[in-house]
Amino acid sequence: xxxVRKKSAAAPSGPAVPDAQAAPPVDPLAALEEADPSVRRDAxxxxxxxxxxxxxxxxxRRLETEGDAGVREAILTALARIATDEAAAAxxxxxxxxxxxxxxxxxxxxxxxxxxxxxxxxxxxLRHADPDLRIFAVQGLGGLAHPGRADWLAAVLERDADxxxxxxxxxxxxxxxxxxxxxxxxxxxxxxxxxxxxxFAVDAARSSFNGG
Amino acid sequence: MAGERVRESEPDxxxxxxxxxxxxxxxxxxxxxxxEAKRYFVDRRVAARMQAVGATGLRAYLNLLRFQASGEELQxxxxxxxxxxxxxxxxxxxxxxxxxxxxxxxxxxxPRGARLRIWSAGCxxxxxxxxxxxxxxxxxxxxxxxxxxxxxxxxxxxVLERAREGIYDERALQGLPAHLRAKYFKPVRGTAEAGGxxxxxAEELRDSVDFSLVNIADPQQVRGFRGIDVIFCRNLLIYFxxxxxxxxxxxxHDALAPGGFVCLGHSESMSRMSSLFVPRRFPDAILYxxxxxxxxx
Ligand SMILES: C[S@@+](CC[C@H](N)C(=O)[O-])C[C@H]1O[C@@H](n2cnc3c(N)ncnc32)[C@H](O)[C@@H]1O
Numbered sequence: 001x002x003x004v005r006k007k008s009a010a011a012p013s014g015p016a017v018p019d020a021q022a023a024p025p026v027d028p029l030a031a032l033e034e035a036d037p038s039v040r041r042d043a044x045x046x047x048x049x050x051x052x053x054x055x056x057x058x059x060x061r062r063l064e065t066e067g068d069a070g071v072r073e074a075i076l077t078a079l080a081r082i083a084t085d086e087a088a089a090a091x092x093x094x095x096x097x098x099x100x101x102x103x104x105x106x107x108x109x110x111x112x113x114x115x116x117x118x119x120x121x122x123x124x125x126l127r128h129a130d131p132d133l134r135i136f137a138v139q140g141l142g143g144l145a146h147p148g149r150a151d152w153l154a155a156v157l158e159r160d161a162d163x164x165x166x167x168x169x170x171x172x173x174x175x176x177x178x179x180x181x182x183x184x185x186x187x188x189x190x191x192x193x194x195x196x197x198x199x200f201a202v203d204a205a206r207s208s209f210n211g212g
Numbered sequence: 213m214a215g216e217r218v219r220e221s222e223p224d225x226x227x228x229x230x231x232x233x234x235x236x237x238x239x240x241x242x243x244x245x246x247x248e249a250k251r252y253f254v255d256r257r258v259a260a261r262m263q264a265v266g267a268t269g270l271r272a273y274l275n276l277l278r279f280q281a282s283g284e285e286l287q288x289x290x291x292x293x294x295x296x297x298x299x300x301x302x303x304x305x306x307x308x309x310x311x312x313x314x315x316x317x318x319x320x321x322x323p324r325g326a327r328l329r330i331w332s333a334g335c336x337x338x339x340x341x342x343x344x345x346x347x348x349x350x351x352x353x354x355x356x357x358x359x360x361x362x363x364x365x366x367x368x369x370x371v372l373e374r375a376r377e378g379i380y381d382e383r384a385l386q387g388l389p390a391h392l393r394a395k396y397f398k399p400v401r402g403t404a405e406a407g408g409x410x411x412x413x414a415e416e417l418r419d420s421v422d423f424s425l426v427n428i429a430d431p432q433q434v435r436g437f438r439g440i441d442v443i444f445c446r447n448l449l450i451y452f453x454x455x456x457x458x459x460x461x462x463x464x465h466d467a468l469a470p471g472g473f474v475c476l477g478h479s480e481s482m483s484r485m486s487s488l489f490v491p492r493r494f495p496d497a498i499l500y501x502x503x504x505x506x507x508x509x
Contacts, residue, residue: 002349003362006362041462042432069488073465080455104487112458
């Protein structure tokens with residue numbers, strides 16, 4: 001026992017390339033529904049790269065019922081790679097799910113799309129009735145490298161009726177190291193003068209900005 | 213690069229559109245992601261290959277890369293574009309973690325004689341898998357109770373050739389304690405015109421690592437790896453973009469046995485790549501584990 005001798009010194013490709021050529025061509029859209037999760041995962045990966053017509057719809061349909069974490073991840077990554085307006089729109093309904101992991105993964109996939117695709121999808125959510133979704137939109141937009149980013153976050157600070165949405169916007173600014181973070185906190189403090197947490201956050205931010 | 217201009221009108225190499233087209237192609241095929249900052253690096257290598265094959269322009273060259281049935285030219289370009297830097301006992305704390313904690317945990321529920329599979333993905337010239345072999349033989353007291361299979365792979369065929377040959381110079385061996393050098397290496401005789409002295413690693417070790425040509429950005433090629441207990445993939449995903457890293461993480465998840473581990477380089481963190489793994493803090497290192505239930509929610 002101990003270290004196993006390699007199988008054959010002569011075979012240059014070892015175990016890893018099992019007749020890839022010989023595999024019969026499969027329709028990746030159909031393969032998404034196969035019983036074997038690794039077949040589904042590979043199909044999702046392939047759809048992300050080739051993006052044939054119908055890919056987004058098929059991926060989303062599968063995501064609705066997919067129980068395997070790896071396949072789910074592959075589907076979400078594929079949608080992020082396809083990165084069309086259709087793909088971005090298809091992810092939005094998942095931000096509303098009970099399943100927090102799925103919600104976060106959907107948001108992450110949106111953020112990994114080019115900012116020009118992700119932003120138009122996320123912006124309308126800033127007006128959603130549910131503050132949790134507005135927080136998600138703020139987090140999503142806050143992570144995008146987009147020239148409109150600071151203005152969107154500022155508008156949230158000025159207008160959003162929910163203090164937690166405002167705090168999410170401050171956090172997004174602070175994360176990016178924007179010096180505006182302090183003044184926006186002060187904006188928020190003026191709008192929510194009775195909120196102890198906001199007062200505390202303003203003090204903490206002020207001393208960290210001043211004290212270095 | 214005077215006489216080897218890519219285009220008359222572009223004295224500085226590829227046009228921005230051509231550069232972008234080439235980078236897209238390479239990212240899709242290899243996962244390697246080159247930004248504008250890497251332009252100088254890429255331009256020079258592509259220009260050299262275009263001249264070597266007599267391509268008249270980038271379109272012609274891209275077509276060759278895409279449609280050549282043998283894939284030979286793509287392989288040559290890849291060999292030029294990869295950064296193969298590595299050495300023995302690099303980031304040794306992870307090997308310590310393997311022999312001090314991880315292996316004992318992995319065999320806890322396995323009978324004596326069971327098989328363990330360790331895969332070095334992106335092994336370059338072989339220092340990483342050979343270091344693992346040496347660590348196992350030297351420091352894991354149960355090494356003889358199990359059958360340990362060492363798999364190693366890379367996308368670069370030239371470095372794999374050198375890995376199989378197992379000849380190293382002083383620089384690669386620097387991190388290795390002298391007694392281990394004496395035990396596992398033999399000086400290579402002959403002219404030293406290629407630089408300083410060189411050593412060849414013991415045949416026993418060369419025979420224990422199964423090297424293969426695998427592009428980890430291609431699921432077809434990774435498919436053969438199943439039931440792996442530990443994957444080392446260090447200092448490779450830094451050359452991938454975010455989505456490429458996420459895809460690679462997914463592939464590793466698929467290749468691992470439930471409860472298996474991934475070791476990444478010290479500047480790489482799985483939490484930014486994928487939520488499929490659980491970080492595990494051991495005394496020597498943080499590793500990422502595939503949940504024992506396979507991770508199905
Ligand atoms: C800097 S070396 C790291 C070597 C070793 N793992 C270490 O940490 O010292 C990176 C290696 O990854 C390989 N590589 C890059 N892209 C790859 C891909 N898509 N599939 C497999 N290997 C790849 C390169 O050829 C190179 O040998």
